[in-house]
Amino acid sequence: xxxxxxxxxxxxxxxxxxxxxxxxxxxxxxxxxxxxxxxxxxxxxxxxxxxxxxxxxxxxxxxxxxxxxxxxxxxxxxxxxxxxxxxxxxxxxxxxxxxxxxxxxxxxxxxxxxxxxxxxxxxxxxxxxxxxxxxxxxxxxxxxxxxxxxxxxxxxxxxxxxxxxxxxxxxxxxxxxxxxxxxxxxxxxxxxxxxxxxxxxxxxxxxxxxxxxxxxxxxxxxxxxxxxxxxxxxxxxxxxxxxxxxxxxxxxxxxxxxxxxxxxxxxxxxxxxxxxxxxxxxxxxxxxxxxxxxxxxxxxxxxxxxxxxxxxxxxxxxxxxxxxxxxxxxxxxxxxxxxxxxxxxxxxxxxxxxxxxxxxxxxxxxxxxxxxxxxxxxxxxxxxxxxxxxxxxxxxxxxxxxxxxxxxxxxxxxxxxxxxxxxxxx
Numbered sequence: 358x359x360x361x362x363x364x365x366x367x368x369x370x371x372x373x374x375x376x377x378x379x380x381x382x383x384x385x386x387x388x389x390x391x392x393x394x395x396x397x398x399x400x401x402x403x404x405x406x407x408x409x410x411x412x413x414x415x416x417x418x419x420x421x422x423x424x425x426x427x428x429x430x431x432x433x434x435x436x437x438x439x440x441x442x443x444x445x446x447x448x449x450x451x452x453x454x455x456x457x458x459x460x461x462x463x464x465x466x467x468x469x470x471x472x473x474x475x476x477x478x479x480x481x482x483x484x485x486x487x488x489x490x491x492x493x494x495x496x497x498x499x500x501x502x503x504x505x506x507x508x509x510x511x512x513x514x515x516x517x518x519x520x521x522x523x524x525x526x527x528x529x530x531x532x533x534x535x536x537x538x539x540x541x542x543x544x545x546x547x548x549x550x551x552x553x554x555x556x557x558x559x560x561x562x563x564x565x566x567x568x569x570x571x572x573x574x575x576x577x578x579x580x581x582x583x584x585x586x587x588x589x590x591x592x593x594x595x596x597x598x599x600x601x602x603x604x605x606x607x608x609x610x611x612x613x614x615x616x617x618x619x620x621x622x623x624x625x626x627x628x629x630x631x632x633x634x635x636x637x638x639x640x641x642x643x644x645x646x647x648x649x650x651x652x653x654x655x656x657x658x659x660x661x662x663x664x665x666x667x668x669x670x671x672x673x674x675x676x677x678x679x680x681x682x683x684x685x686x687x688x689x690x691x692x693x694x695x696x697x698x699x700x701x702x703x704x705x706x707x708x709x710x711x712x713x714x715x716x717x718x719x720x721x722x723x724x725x726x727x728x729x730x731x732x733x734x735x736x737x738x739x740x741x742x743x744x745x746x747x748x749x750x751x752x753x754x755x756x757x758x759x760x761x762x763x764x765x766x767x768x769x770x771x772x773x774x775x776x777x778x779x780x781x782x783x
Contacts, residue, residue: 362388363662366420367403368410368440369431370396372690372723372741373647376654377429378403379721380661387662391423397732398722410435413443420449427452427666433509433644436623437463450669454643457619461610462626462643465507465535472638475613477606479638480630482537491528494536495521503540505640507533515581515640540630540637543783544568545591546649547599547627549607550664552673553620559611560674561625562664563599565656565681566591567649568778573697575773582697583738586774587649588687588749589656593783595631602627606638622668651721651741652686685752687775688741689760693724694767696737700724704734704766712762717745717755720763734765749779 365387367378375398382390382402393416395405406423409415411434420428428444430436430453439456453459460467466484471477483494484507495502502524506514508531516527517539528534548564567589573579606627614621626642654661658680667673694701709732712720721743724736740763744755753775760770777783 362386363426363666364389364424365391365427365429365662366423366425367392367399367429367431368408368416368435370394370410371432371647372721372738373645373650374431375399375721375723376651377431377645377661379719380654380657381429384660384662386660391425393419396722396735397725397727398720411438411440413438413440416440417444417447417449420444421447425449427662427669429453429665431644433459433462433642436643437509441623450666452623452665452669454621454623455619458614458621458623459643461614461621461641463509465505465640466533468641469535471610471613471617475609477609477638478636480537480540482535484533484535485528486533488525488529491525491534491536495524498536498538501539503537504528505535505537506531507535517581540632540639542630542632544639545594545598545629545631546587546646547602547607547629548645548649548653549603549625549627550668550673550679551611551625552622552668552671553611553615554671557674559608559615559620561603561607561611562673562678563603563607564653564679565589566594566599567653569646569649570771570774573692573769573771575771580697582692584646584648585690585692585771586688586741587652588685588752588775588778589649589652590681590685591783592749592778592781598636602629602636605636610641622671624668647723648688648690648738648741651688651743655686655719655743655745656682656684658682684745684747685749686743686745687749687752687756688721688743689756689770689774690738691740691742691760691763691765691768691770692738693734693736693765694769696769700734700737701767702733702735703728706732706734706739706763706765708762708764712742712759715755715758715762717752718759719743720759739765739768749775753779
């Protein structure tokens with residue numbers, strides 16, 4: 358790896374990309390950070406460029422023109438579309454799996470097939486393409502019904518309901534669905550940095566566990582969203598959880614992908630349920646998750662660029678494993694009016710300087726835009742307010758202090774992110 362400062366290009370427009378760009382901008386090994394297309398928050402830590410993130414050729418052209426040493430492809434859609442393959446073919450290091458390997462997220466049916474072959478514990482499931490198959494699967498597993506769109510759905514393709522009609526309606530809107538048994542118990546997000554080379558095989562570095570909150574309302578009520586908040590670490594997590602998941606889930610999965618001739622490099626996200634029968638995989642993602650990335654990046658003590666570059670170049674085994682700052686981090690998402698069914702755009706956001714001025718607080722932009730020098734809403738999940746502190750309680754207080762500074766028309770947020778964990782009730 359070059360000892361000169363790296364030039365990094367982050368692809369994407371959301372909170373995950375802002376958190377990654379921010380971490381790279383604070384990395385002493387990085388000389389310049391660029392982002393495309395980016396957002397107003399990312400513009401504070403990176404130089405923005407206009408590019409179609411789904412066009413591998415356009416991304417590769419931009420990376421070459423900038424002399425980028427490392428391209429970080431943030432969102433799932435470009436990864437599944439094979440953007441990383443095109444950039445990699447130009448001889449540029451890319452953090453992110455190939456299009457074939459990204460099918461772990463692109464197709465839930467494919468992920469189930471890989472897990473079965475690798476012996477990874479997951480929910481029993483049926484893949485359905487007809488109404489008759491859907492009815493049979495719902496009969497087989499019973500309520501609560503878990504119905505998942507097989508393809509990408511921006512984090513909102515899953516319905517968990519006791520209402521059979523609602524389950525049938527969701528299935529009817531999808532070309533192919535995976536219907537599976539309901540998994541009881543709390544859910545945990547565990548990310549892992551992965552790389553592969555012929556000599557060493559697969560290297561897997563798990564990150565610190567996090568937990569996110571999918572439902573729109575307090576008490577886990579209302580429809581699923583892309584995530585309304587997250588926190589790390591998990592004081593209630595069973596001892597040895599990370600080691601167990603590495604042994605039983607992450608390593609077998611990446612080994613199976615390599616056996617198939619589609620080695621996985623990049624970020625493997627395991628959504629887990631800690632059930633009464635043990636750990637089970639709910640889903641895989643092929644990139645950093647949002648909003649868990651925000652608190653994780655706030656606590657990462659290691660410089661980020663060597664980890665990403667090690668993954669991208671197959672040399673992760675020679676990079677020290679990630680280390681973490683003491684304390685805790687909590688991210689609270691502020692969403693626009695109408696979310697998740699719709700989103701309000703163009704509402705002026707007030708109070709950003711006040712929130713950023715608070716100790717232990719920073720604001721990550723997701724769905725924002727600039728209109729006539731004003732920062733306005735431009736999507737469903739608008740901001741994530743990240744608070745850090747010596748304990749979960751302190752981090753939570755900081756995050757909500759930041760939220761209290763911010764206003765926009767119809768703003769909505771949950772008031773109970775990390776509340777049970779901070780109170781020792783999780």
